[in-house]
Amino acid sequence: xxxxxxxxxxxxxxxxxxxxxxxxxxxxxxxxxxxxxxxxxxxxxxxxxxxxxxxxxxxxxxxxxxxxxxxxxxxxxxxxxxxxxxxxxxxxxxxxxxxxxxxxxxxxxxxxxxxxxxxxxxxxxxxxxxxxxxxxxxxxxxxxxxxxxxxxxxxxxxxxxxxxxxxxxxxxxxxxxxxxxxxxxxxxxxxxxxxxxxxxxxxxxxxxxxxxxxxxxxxxxxxxxxxxxxxxxxxxxxxxxxxxxxxxxxxxxxxxxxxxxxxxxxxxxxxxxxxxxxxxxxxxxxxxxxxxxxxxxxxxxxxxxxxxxxxxxxxxxxxxxxxxxxxxxxxxxxxxxxxxxxxxxxxxxxxxxxxxxxxxxxxxxxxxxxxxxxxxxxxxxxxxxxxxxxxxxxxxxxxxxxxxxxxxxxxxxxxxxxxxxxxxxxxxxxxxxxxxxxxxxxxxxxxxxxxxxxxxxxxxxxxxxxxxxxxxxxx
Numbered sequence: 001x002x003x004x005x006x007x008x009x010x011x012x013x014x015x016x017x018x019x020x021x022x023x024x025x026x027x028x029x030x031x032x033x034x035x036x037x038x039x040x041x042x043x044x045x046x047x048x049x050x051x052x053x054x055x056x057x058x059x060x061x062x063x064x065x066x067x068x069x070x071x072x073x074x075x076x077x078x079x080x081x082x083x084x085x086x087x088x089x090x091x092x093x094x095x096x097x098x099x100x101x102x103x104x105x106x107x108x109x110x111x112x113x114x115x116x117x118x119x120x121x122x123x124x125x126x127x128x129x130x131x132x133x134x135x136x137x138x139x140x141x142x143x144x145x146x147x148x149x150x151x152x153x154x155x156x157x158x159x160x161x162x163x164x165x166x167x168x169x170x171x172x173x174x175x176x177x178x179x180x181x182x183x184x185x186x187x188x189x190x191x192x193x194x195x196x197x198x199x200x201x202x203x204x205x206x207x208x209x210x211x212x213x214x215x216x217x218x219x220x221x222x223x224x225x226x227x228x229x230x231x232x233x234x235x236x237x238x239x240x241x242x243x244x245x246x247x248x249x250x251x252x253x254x255x256x257x258x259x260x261x262x263x264x265x266x267x268x269x270x271x272x273x274x275x276x277x278x279x280x281x282x283x284x285x286x287x288x289x290x291x292x293x294x295x296x297x298x299x300x301x302x303x304x305x306x307x308x309x310x311x312x313x314x315x316x317x318x319x320x321x322x323x324x325x326x327x328x329x330x331x332x333x334x335x336x337x338x339x340x341x342x343x344x345x346x347x348x349x350x351x352x353x354x355x356x357x358x359x360x361x362x363x364x365x366x367x368x369x370x371x372x373x374x375x376x377x378x379x380x381x382x383x384x385x386x387x388x389x390x391x392x393x394x395x396x397x398x399x400x401x402x403x404x405x406x407x408x409x410x411x412x413x414x415x416x417x418x419x420x421x422x423x424x425x426x427x428x429x430x431x432x433x434x435x436x437x438x439x440x441x442x443x444x445x446x447x448x449x450x451x452x453x454x455x456x457x458x459x460x461x462x463x464x465x466x467x468x469x470x471x472x473x474x475x
Contacts, residue, residue: 033154033197037453043418044276044278068101069317114282117272121224125179130186130460138459140455152182165263178224291391292346306405314399316378339367351397392409394406433445
């Protein structure tokens with residue numbers, strides 16, 4: 001019907017704002033496109049550098065894993081324009097292939113950072129895509145940092161809107177919501193406006209996937225690589241004029257309707273604790289699923305406080321949220337990957353005094369150590385339905401002498417001392433990078449990261465991370 005003066009909406013009706021729930025994707029896209037480097041607080045810039053440092057550490061080490069070699073070999077066979085570096089393998093390939101391989105490598109050890117706003121791993125989906133795009137386009141360090149913050153905040157807001165139902169339904173948020181994060185970050189790096197950013201988010205919605213049922217297999221790190229590569233492609237296609245719904249999250253039969261049983265746009269748009277989701281980033285200092293960290297810490301503290309040994313212990317009870325059952329409760333792990341998702345096994349390791357920060361502690365052979373296998377049989381996991389916070393655990397240890405010791409721990413508290421956190425992350429970086437980078441190269445990486453916002457492009461960093469192919473694959 002052609003509108004005339006008599007049937008037009010009144011000015012008051014025209015000004016009536018749409019409910020947030022019907023323009024959720026658009027609001028997020030507008031916020032994402034508005035980020036500038038000047039708007040990034042100084043402490044957030046430190047955190048971006050720390051996230052990148054941690055990512056480099058776990059990716060250099062993860063580059064040596066069998067699953068990464070398989071993906072790198074696939075990329076070599078397929079070929080492609082040499083746009084971006086494959087970390088630790090000494091060659092360049094297309095942006096998409098580089099993001100896929102590097103994303104999987106960075107999550108291969110399950111030693112990367114987390115954010116509980118979306119119950120996932122943020123940096124492993126953001127950096128591979130951004131580094132590939134920045135290397136190909138010549139973007140600056142400041143551009144990279146701005147895009148990282150934009151993608152991080154958008155990803156966590158989407159996660160907050162879909163939590164906890166999305167994750168508890170069986171979706172691996174790193175693979176699903178991470179795809180949105182990579183798309184948003186790349187959209188900002190490519191300076192897409194709000195409309196095109198909303199389209200990129202819509203393209204990402206049609207690709208986002210990842211199942212928690214795959215935990216303990218090579219598919220879990222593949223989720224991170226796919227999210228990074230698919231999110232990057234979503235932004236690139238949007239820049240070319242590719243079409244999608246601009247309300248893909250909140251639309252009828254959209255992402256929230258099909259993947260988020262308790263979708264709450266208001267939870268996403270409220271101010272996060274500490275002002276930025278980035279400030280709630282959690283780094284790992286145990287090479288296992290973050291859901292095991294509180295139990296590991298509680299056990300380690302009991303062991304040290306009471307000078308316990310495995311021979312003293314008759315029974316160990318680990319009390320964790322019921323949601324842990326679908327995340328990190330593999331009862332009898334047989335491989336190093338499975339051990340990373342086993343509360344029983346990691347608690348037994350902590351009680352034995354095994355270094356859970358050492359990736360060598362999670363080989364297949366170490367997992368089948370008879371002493372650890374026997375000890376984990378004394379561990380009982382008690383699933384608590386009144387608690388849903390995966391970062392909390394209580395450990396109770398009974399001894400042959402009749403003593404009963406109990407300790408609680410919450411691993412969900414972000415560090416407040418960023419200087420101390422930097423020192424821990426540098427130590428972790430040097431430990432993990434040492435097989436591929438000598439001390440001089442490690443120093444160069446740290447220097448570049450300290451000057452990240454001053455770098456006109458990221459080619460010096462990419463060159464250092466290329467390294468040479470590892471001579472032997474780790475099994």
